[in-house]
Amino acid sequence: MEKFFGKSLLLLLLISLWGCKETPQKTGTLMDFVPENASVILKITNWEGLQADIENNSLLSKFDKTIPYLFLSKQAPLLKYLHPDSQSLLCVNTLNDSLSAYTFIARQTSNLFHPDSIQDKIVETLKIDDHTFQRITLGEKIAFTTIVDSVFVTSSSQQILMNILKGRTEREATFKKVFELPTSGELTAILRGNKIFLTDSSGVDFTSWTAVDVSIAPESFKATGITLATDTIPQLLNIFDGQVPQQNDLADLVPIDALGAMSFTFDDAEQLQSQLRTFRGETEAVKTTGIFGSISEVGTIDTKGETALFIKSIDAALTSDALARFVTTENSFREIEIKSFSEPELFQKTFYPLINAQKANYVFQLDNFFVFTESEVSAQGLIASYQNATTLKNTSYFKKTAQDLSSSSSLLIFKMQGDFSESLSGFFNLNFQKSSKGISLKEFPLAALQFSVDRNFAHVTLSCREEGSAEIKNVASTVLEKFNVNLENPVLGIPQIIGDNGNVVVQDVGNKLYYLSENGKTLWSKNLGSPILGKIEEVDIYGKGNKQMAFATKNALYVLDRNGKDANQFPLKFKDEITQPLSVFDYDNNRKYRFMVVQGKDVLLYDKDGKTVKGFAFTKAKSNIVQSPEHIRIGKKDYIVIPEENGTLNILSRVGKPRISVAKKFHFSEIPISVEDNTFVVISAENTKERISEDGKVTSQNLKVGASYWFAINRNTKATLDNNLLRIDGKLVELPVGLYSRPHLFDIHNKTYITITEIQERKVYVFDSNADPLNGFPIYGTSEASLGKNETKNGIRLSVKGDSKGVIVYDID
Template sequence: MRFFCFALLLLTLSCSNQNTTRTKFIHFIPENTSVVVKTSNIESLKSAIQNNDLIEKLSNTNTYNDIKNKLDALSILDPKSELLICFSKENNDSLQYSIITKYHTSLFKTDSLTNYIEEKLTYKNKSITKSTLNNNIFYSTAIDSVFFASSSKKIIDAAFLNTEKKVELEKIYNTTDKDKSLSVLINSENEIIKSFFIEDLISLKNFSNYYAVDADISQDEMIINGITKASDSTNSLINIFKNNIPQENQIQNITPSNSDGFLSFTFNDYKTFKTNLLKFNKQDSIVPTTLFDNAIEIGVVYEGKKQAIVLNSIDVIATKDALLSELNISDTYRQIDIYSFSKANLFSNTFSPLINFNKASKYCVIDNFFVFADSLEMLQNIIASYQNKTTLSEQTHFKDIKANLSDESSLLIIVNSSILKTILDKNLKDNSNYNLKKYNASGLQFIYDINFAHINGIIKKAKTRGYQNSISEEFNIKLDANLLNQPQFVINHITKQKEIVVQDVNNKLYLISNRGKILWKKQLQGAVLGNIEQIDIYKNGRLQLAFATANKIYIIDRNGNDVAPFPKKFSNNITQPLSVFDYDKNKNYRLLVTQNKKLFMYNVSGKIVNGFTFKSANNNINTQPKHFRMNGKDYLTFKTANKLYILDRTGKTRVKPKTSNNFSNEAIHLYKNKFTTTTQNGDLVSIDSRGNTTIENLNLSNNHQLETTSKTLVTLKDNKLTIKSKTIELDFGNYSPPKIFYINDKIYVSVVDLQSQKIHLFDSQAKPIANFPVYGNSQIDMDNIDKDKNLEFVTKGESNAVILYQMN
């Protein structure tokens, strides 16, 4: 949501305004705050919100634009710790915000500030700054090294006076995850968020007191996990589940796939549940019945304006006995008898406000389910769907969201796009015409525990099903600026899966999860040279990113933090990508830096390795130095325009080629146990371990590319791609260098036509892979990046976008 793109002015702050006992950000939350948004990574949050499909669809609503317009008036904040955004309502309808974070000298980015007016104010001798930016006014100050800003002067003034700690709020605040990019706290007495529920009689206000959830936002889904708590002294609906054990929700097994959704609540002891519900409804008793004595789950199935009540029984015979007076058959459908029911308002009288349907005039029995409705057609649809196995539980979109929900819950709500929009509209100022067509299933559940309830929820856009042998787009996310280099995969040492690293033209480095979530951004001082390597600097299984820019070597941990003593700065330019060697596979890494003619070898402490004696080449080195191991010996290779060097690990000449050539800028490869590259006119040069040299005319032009594995040689000349002596004539275009991937004992060769924006993929026999070419704007990286068997590849999409594809 672009309204999280903060801008804030540079403040000249005096010393601390006041001595208080407040030590945590939570202590500064204003009174009457409705919603608190907490983030530990504002840049990651902004990117996630910017790329989320649902938020994009809501961007035309008045509520969205109201918040966006207020917060767009601020400059960019660069917080070094967590940041809180507090929303409240004043004068019944005026939305106010406050921002709380730790003050530090580089908190504000002011380079882009325009149309800015600043005025110094005081309140009881305390310094306040009134700021006007783009016609929006806000106020700011500092209290005990805490930065506090607000759209309301009244809230700023109160911040100096309000030193009372909010004990209950702090308890629930402490349940949020410190490492999540987004957590949300909601006060049930708020005037901003009205309801999560289908039934109008259930609101946040009467359901519980406080809600605290952590949220994961990716391109096509939002997942929340958290808790809600209501004190025993309050009349909150969540307490009706007290002293009951949640049971497995099963109503999805009888809900037709074409329904709008369902609500399900469970209990292991109906008598206790009934007592709690009577207390909530302030009733002494209800009409006695034995119908619910053996029920463990009650629910409502929604179909347009029609509803059906479902009772899930653990003793079908006993429940049938409770209906002995209701055996008047009114119809039969598919050998299922449909009976008349004389107590149409029984469910609403017993289970309000969870159930408010009072027209249950018919019922049928389907295995352990007793289904009550007013519409004969709805009962027939339920019977047919159950028998045909076309219920919601059989649908892929339901299975996808169920993976993020518990099997047992006290209260479960599953809705389709129509009811999802209805619920969202309850919380928006207008019912804008946004389309949620592909949001086939969303879910919210509450699991009652001792004195609180767990919350799990998911809103997910259904993906187009990937058919066998097809290519499906997994995500397409936008960065802050155009891409500078091609995306590449790196290993997540925690999950053993792959993530994506890429840099934009502003030299920001991004780490992106394989679900499309931007985990962090890091500002670098230059462009990354070549590919990023991964090393285990501490030998503990945790991997770091290692690479060079023109003037620095970086080693960065998986959280985006520099690993000391890096970055290491160089006064002279680094002219080739950083080479990382682990000679004996014992994690004693060597970092080789190229500076024109010279090579410098460093250890992971950033110290020169004195045992490396190579001083200078005869000319500028034009390829990244590589390490090969053959027959128990180490070979370090690189070349200049007219000399190829093959050294040992100390930098001494190990092999001296028995010929000289004018070399191309193509890399050196180990092909068929020979050091292989090309000349400027495209001849293949191969040198064995004794220096014997062979030259082969491949009929390549000056403009050619070479790539090999140990046994496969690939060349590209103009539009002619040759794989193992088999040549494919491609359409004329502007082609990237070929890349070879060896995955699951199979060779794949890719080239990208940057002119027509097409990715081509071939096997080792030069046969095209099915369903290629596909759209792409850069070389690809390809691997199996997750737990399934399908391969994925990543590429540049639009100028500022990263696309992940899956080969099904």
């Protein structure tokens, strides 16, 4: 495609010099003067408008410092002297790899060309073989002109002009048929001998002639029309004869960082394979193992490292059964089995020249897709992008391009990352100049070329659009999988983001604690002997900004520094079992920490040095404590709330003395005691909302919600979940029906974010405080998620469990 656009500019160079003669009395048609073997014929309705469109097109302007464009600019003074009143033709003949000749054809009118206004020209009249024409020289440029039957013709090649005068013009019947097709718009391109470059640099003959209406807008380039193949020579389009185009779904699979992709569809696999064998000149059938009988789409995905193959099944169970005897389970990734495939050359043998890959070593299934890769690493990357929805389908620029395309086609080609290579440009039979190699076209993230067979021809569509940097980043690319690592044993609990650099701390079922760097490297590990209760709290007991991690297991209170070393007098060991997660209080934000440990009914309080805090009055409850004690501040008053199994809610002062007396007994749920509108809030096991004022008065509200209801509040933001109904500060988000984890609130960069995970579908959602989902979500994850800062200034990092042993970390832009 890059060749096509570069050459489109070069087409304009044909306007070297024009000459004219007196208008003859006879008249002819413009088609009668098209030179033999012209590779491109442009039918132009508005010549001056076309020049302006090309000048303003953002894609073509990328070539403003290349040799073709500079050569054009030197000829620019001549363009204003050309004023055809009606349709004109611009023809290109390729003489050799580096030289092309150009012919312009238009009805002669008094306004067409005024050479008298051009200075420093040399005009000569030549006569050869009874044919008279003019040679006009301006500097180093020469053009040959004549008028025949009221038609003005000029060419940069004397030989081509002589051939036209001798009647050696394009007379092929298929060309005439294509030329006379009705057109719309101001520009139609008629293209000869189209090639497709899918498997090798030489390309393969695809069709004989193509006619497309071209639309050039400042930020887009679109062409639509038809293409014809002949039966006299093998042409690839003919393999789709008798096939009904099926829906193309390759955009569902293609990662956004891929270089390109291609797919072809069919409704009769045996017929397609037979016609491919005929195209290749083969007589012996290739055994296909029965795999392709239940599929409708086959394609390739080009990544930076290799080419992956895929098939889309209309019955995944049948396809899986057909594959069964050729596969062996090797590994799994994100609960997807990756299997070895014993017929790596099958696709090349069956579908060449559409497919030439010979290393389909591994296969895995994603819904109705079966994907084949050369390596397990490539398989993991494709699985991750599919599960994270970081695929082409989810980008804004694909959604725009898809509006130009049919949902079903015979052949669909995507070129991405501004890589408009021969796969597209070859079809237009145009050569891209070497001087333009290396031009950055990143503003054009996607070009699509589509063919839909209809009887003895095919509809063709080309679409390419410019996008700004924000659009190119698109919905999906705002979330990047930073790393995915496996522990020695299955993950225990939730991987947790720690600190401002986005490090991760996680424990496995062997009770080993891992501290992972921002890039996923294990900095240290530590055997704890038992699971961590609840989450890890961050503290700064030395007051130097180097935070430590505080947490409890069933028999110890730990404070670890970032090197995994014990701080001060920690750990504190306990004979009796700790029954609730550690509570950490910092009443005045002055790092005078209090660590509260619960052992059944007993309460133990320690300072940052691990010493017992004397004078704390509440040391023992009347029944077992059912939640970790919470520190709550209302106004300028501090409260410690401790709920008991017998229904008592203790609301204490800093020193452990009763501060508010609550007469009512509660059936506490797992939802922590919180504060809302300056009242304490208890969500009971019966899903009643109990509000307790500072004078101890209780008001009850029946919430009328489901058994899975959850309530979470963080200062000014509140989130509730009732089945699949998530409300954030009263704004409703209706999630897909499923099984959801509890919503969690995180304050990061002075903003509040809410995370929630659909456990069965393994999808992690993140919302802001306005109940808007963050771009790129949901993503893959199998547990509740943790949010924190990453190493960038305003970045967010998310950690979540992947496979049973896997930890996945994402960066959110």
